[in-house]
Amino acid sequence: MSDKILKKDQAASFLAELAQKRDLHAPALAGGRLVWAPLEPGQEPLWQFNNTALSPKEFFFPQTECMMRFTNAQDHEEGMVMHSEPELARERALVNMRPCDAKAFGVLDLIFCQDEMTDDPYWRDKREKSLIIALACNDPCPTCFCTSMNCGPHSEAGADVLLIDLGDKLLAKGVSDQGEAAIAALPAATDDDLAAAAEAKQMAEAAIITTVEMDQINERGLMELYEAGHWDRTQESCLNCGTCTFCCPTCHCFDIQDETQGPAGRRVRNWDYCMSYLFTLHGSGHNPRGSKKDRVRQRFMHKFKYIPVKRGGEIGCVGCGRCVQLCPVNIDVREVVRDMNA
Amino acid sequence: MDNQAIAQGIREAAQRLLAEGLVDCVLGYEAGTVPMRERPFFAYTPEEALRLTWSGFCCNNLANFLIRRPQGETGKVAVVAQGCVSRNIVGLIKEHQLSREQVHVIGVASPGMLDRDKVQAAVGADKVISAAHEEGDELLVEGPGWQERLERKKVMRDNCYTCVQRNPVIHNELIGEESEPTHGGVIDKVAAPWEKLDPSERLAAFGENYQDCIRCYACRDACPLCYCHVCFVDEAKPQWCGKTQDEADVLTYHLLRAFHCAGRCTDCGACESACPQGIKVRRLTGKIEKDVREFYGYAPGLDEESVPPLSVHKPDDPQGFIK
Amino acid sequence: MSSNESFEPRIAAFFCNWCTYGGADLAGVSRLQYPPNIRAIRIPCTGRLSPTFVLQAFRQGADGVWISGCHPGDCHYIEGNLYARRRFTVLKSLLEYVGLEPGRLHFSWISSAEATKFQQTVIEVTEAVKALGPSKFLRKEIGMVA
Ligand code: SF4
Ligand code: SF4
Ligand code: SF4
Ligand code: SF4
Ligand code: SF4
Numbered sequence: 139m140s141d142k143i144l145k146k147d148q149a150a151s152f153l154a155e156l157a158q159k160r161d162l163h164a165p166a167l168a169g170g171r172l173v174w175a176p177l178e179p180g181q182e183p184l185w186q187f188n189n190t191a192l193s194p195k196e197f198f199f200p201q202t203e204c205m206m207r208f209t210n211a212q213d214h215e216e217g218m219v220m221h222s223e224p225e226l227a228r229e230r231a232l233v234n235m236r237p238c239d240a241k242a243f244g245v246l247d248l249i250f251c252q253d254e255m256t257d258d259p260y261w262r263d264k265r266e267k268s269l270i271i272a273l274a275c276n277d278p279c280p281t282c283f284c285t286s287m288n289c290g291p292h293s294e295a296g297a298d299v300l301l302i303d304l305g306d307k308l309l310a311k312g313v314s315d316q317g318e319a320a321i322a323a324l325p326a327a328t329d330d331d332l333a334a335a336a337e338a339k340q341m342a343e344a345a346i347i348t349t350v351e352m353d354q355i356n357e358r359g360l361m362e363l364y365e366a367g368h369w370d371r372t373q374e375s376c377l378n379c380g381t382c383t384f385c386c387p388t389c390h391c392f393d394i395q396d397e398t399q400g401p402a403g404r405r406v407r408n409w410d411y412c413m414s415y416l417f418t419l420h421g422s423g424h425n426p427r428g429s430k431k432d433r434v435r436q437r438f439m440h441k442f443k444y445i446p447v448k449r450g451g452e453i454g455c456v457g458c459g460r461c462v463q464l465c466p467v468n469i470d471v472r473e474v475v476r477d478m479n480a
Numbered sequence: 481m482d483n484q485a486i487a488q489g490i491r492e493a494a495q496r497l498l499a500e501g502l503v504d505c506v507l508g509y510e511a512g513t514v515p516m517r518e519r520p521f522f523a524y525t526p527e528e529a530l531r532l533t534w535s536g537f538c539c540n541n542l543a544n545f546l547i548r549r550p551q552g553e554t555g556k557v558a559v560v561a562q563g564c565v566s567r568n569i570v571g572l573i574k575e576h577q578l579s580r581e582q583v584h585v586i587g588v589a590s591p592g593m594l595d596r597d598k599v600q601a602a603v604g605a606d607k608v609i610s611a612a613h614e615e616g617d618e619l620l621v622e623g624p625g626w627q628e629r630l631e632r633k634k635v636m637r638d639n640c641y642t643c644v645q646r647n648p649v650i651h652n653e654l655i656g657e658e659s660e661p662t663h664g665g666v667i668d669k670v671a672a673p674w675e676k677l678d679p680s681e682r683l684a685a686f687g688e689n690y691q692d693c694i695r696c697y698a699c700r701d702a703c704p705l706c707y708c709h710v711c712f713v714d715e716a717k718p719q720w721c722g723k724t725q726d727e728a729d730v731l732t733y734h735l736l737r738a739f740h741c742a743g744r745c746t747d748c749g750a751c752e753s754a755c756p757q758g759i760k761v762r763r764l765t766g767k768i769e770k771d772v773r774e775f776y777g778y779a780p781g782l783d784e785e786s787v788p789p790l791s792v793h794k795p796d797d798p799q800g801f802i803k
Numbered sequence: 804m805s806s807n808e809s810f811e812p813r814i815a816a817f818f819c820n821w822c823t824y825g826g827a828d829l830a831g832v833s834r835l836q837y838p839p840n841i842r843a844i845r846i847p848c849t850g851r852l853s854p855t856f857v858l859q860a861f862r863q864g865a866d867g868v869w870i871s872g873c874h875p876g877d878c879h880y881i882e883g884n885l886y887a888r889r890r891f892t893v894l895k896s897l898l899e900y901v902g903l904e905p906g907r908l909h910f911s912w913i914s915s916a917e918a919t920k921f922q923q924t925v926i927e928v929t930e931a932v933k934a935l936g937p938s939k940f941l942r943k944e945i946g947m948v949a
Pocket of ligand 5 (some may be wrong): 692693694695696697698699700754755756757758759761
């Protein structure tokens with residue numbers, strides 16, 4: 139895979155080129171908050187920013203997504219007419235995605251598209267039609283712990299292109315074939331550029347001030363972790379709200395509902411979250427995760443044990459630190475992992 | 481008394497209560513792992529009580545944790561309570577969620593809590609804040625290679641400006657002195673911006689206010705009034721509120737939740753402090769607070785005797801609009 | 804008003820079993836004419852009416868909502884309507900505060916003997932809602948495919 143150079147003052151025209159066949163989106167400030175917003179062709183994206191408050195998973199896994207529509211048509215021989223939802227009309231480029239988010243979508247690919255039987259067409263369609271141009275972090279936040287989570291401020295996983303900020307220019311690394319094609323026309327990087335990029339990477343990794351260990355979690359059996367004594371304290375102040383899971387790039391639970399109005403209907407899926415009382419509530423009224431403790435434990439066990447066991451060691455957390463910043467009672471995932479690993 | 485002295489007072493009180501076996505647990509705040517986010521802490525032993533703290537970033541309403549409180553030998557828990565929290569405790573007692581004997585109130589006059597979003601906005605949306613300390617009327621904010629002093633008053637939470645009772649209305653002991661009951665703000669102003677608009681503008685403002693809502697329900701879950709075992713939004717038979725992000729569903733949630741707080745909301749601001757999206761949830765509860773005061777002369781949680789306004793009626797209640 | 808002349812509103816009407824519902828019956832038996840825009844829903848008492856029902860009606864496409872019960876003092880359950888009065892007062896103010904047009908939500912006290920009042924109120928309510936045109940307030944639209 140090749141290493142190219144993109145001068146910042148040429149970035150706008152490079153992106154305008156991409157915009158001919160894709161819609162562009164990038165992080166932008168709106169009302170004091172960092173959000174994902176459409177990037178107009180010719181507009182230069184932000185190069186210096188912390189991560190967006192919410193993860194960009196909405197691009198692939200919208201909070202509310204119509205899966206199909208149906209109409210009750212008595213004159214039709216089937217009685218019911220089904221309509222599949224149209225696929226994404228135009229391809230997209232997601233510019234300056236942080237490496238942790240790109241990595242998260244790589245992990246989610248393993249869950250949404252497991253095998254022939256388990257292959258989510260909604261997820262797949264949007265993933266295949268999106269080019270991810272990641273921007274490496276040179277100034278990680280104090281809440282970032284990506285280096286402990288199979289990821290890092292310069293991680294390439296899940297991205298098509300990785301950009302590394304070298305001041306007035308960017309080193310562009312092709313990661314996938316799609317990414318290679320996108321940067322093919324750019325000039326090659328020099329050895330000096332590569333050295334500068336390597337140095338930036340080293341400095342960024344050194345700037346990650348928190349780390350957590352997972353060795354004991356990996357070693358211990360599932361039931362031992364499940365029955366550990368710390369859960370009573372871990373769950374104590376939790377509000378069982380949806381904040382930590384909704385902001386998280388790797389949380390992917392959903393709930394499917396049919397909505398009807400007169401003869402028309404639609405099937406929608408909405409984000410769900412293990413903290414919710416409704417999560418896993420059975421029709422009978424029984425709930426295998428009936429208590430707050432059960433629900434809190436599920437979140438951490440899923441991320442740090444169940445996913446690693448089932449997905450070849452991948453972790454259900456990329457260390458983006460969003461939940462650390464947003465949890466209203468400051469339940470800090472890093473502390474919980476330390477307790478699990480203790 | 482400054483924050484350190486109050487924190488010390490809280491720790492001493494908590495240690496004494498726990499050492500003497502008078503309570504099972506002390507509910508207070510401890511320093512969080514990120515700046516500007518003190519967090520709820522449950523102290524069960526005198527040693528744990530040393531972790532308790534006090535600052536302008538104690539933005540959770542601890543009355544929330546009294547509903548499903550720890551149950552131990554004494555059957556009693558102590559809780560650190562500023563004005564609004566004490567009002568919510570009174571409310572819980574009135575609603576029979578708790579009896580006065582089951583709670584030991586460690587009262588503290590509220591300094592007016594601070595809004596971390598306002599602090600962030602004041603120093604620059606994208607700056608990393610590594611610490612924030614109160615020094616008298618100022619807040620010293622620090623980040624990598626920079627420092628900035630902010631006027632405390634300018635970054636106070638909206639509800640703390642308009643608070644009408646900063647002092648605990650009930651307490652078993654008081655740490656520090658009582659303060660002026662208000663910060664001088666006018667609570668009626670919460671609803672004023674929309675009251676000026678005509679119906680279509682109101683509807684637009686209503687939608688806009690909640691357009692970024694992600695329905696995480698942190699506003700509900702942080703609120704000491706929202707203790708229903710099954711909230712109406714979670715009911716399935718019948719389903720009162722759709723699950724989607726459609727505006728109709730999002731607004732239905734907010735309207736009904738606000739209505740369920742009628743005559744009960746103490747304007748503690750815990751809902752707004754919890755919201756990850758910075759949504760002004762009090763736009764609705766503020767209006768109801770004002771109406772309940774104007775129609776029925778009632779303000780929640782200020783005394784232990786009066787009956788909540790929607791649980792009672794009078795022959796001459798206003799009914800001008802009824803045909 | 805002219806643009807709404809041909810518009811036929813749908814009005815969800817919640818009537819107390821012990822009074823207004825009887826009033827409606829009497830109006831019918833007495834052959835009093837009134838507009839057909841109301842969909843009567845019988846409830847045991849206005850005190851039973853949760854504000855949720857009102858929102859639900861608007862969500863499901865009602866252009867107006869009308870709630871009617873016993874005069875103060877006449878409640879079958881002694882005071883259900885008096886609790887309801889407080890609840891409605893706060894609810895109406897809240898809904899109008901967020902943009903429900905005054906004229907979409909109505910309340911009345913009508914006894915089972917007041918057939919004429921019933922007739923007049925249906926006319927009044929229907930005209931008020933009709934004048935406002937179709938409601939968009941909280942309306943849930945799931946969309947249809949062509
Ligand atoms: S669990 Fe928290 S830190 Fe980990 S990926 Fe999710 S939001 Fe980020
Ligand atoms: S079970 Fe919980 S932690 Fe796991 S993906 Fe679902 S919401 Fe996230
Ligand atoms: S951990 Fe925090 S954000 Fe997550 S459900 Fe509990 S209170 Fe909400
Ligand atoms: S609605 Fe908000 S302000 Fe009112 S009591 Fe609940 S958390 Fe406090
Ligand atoms: S906390 Fe904020 S984002 Fe979450 S449901 Fe409430 S208003 Fe919406």
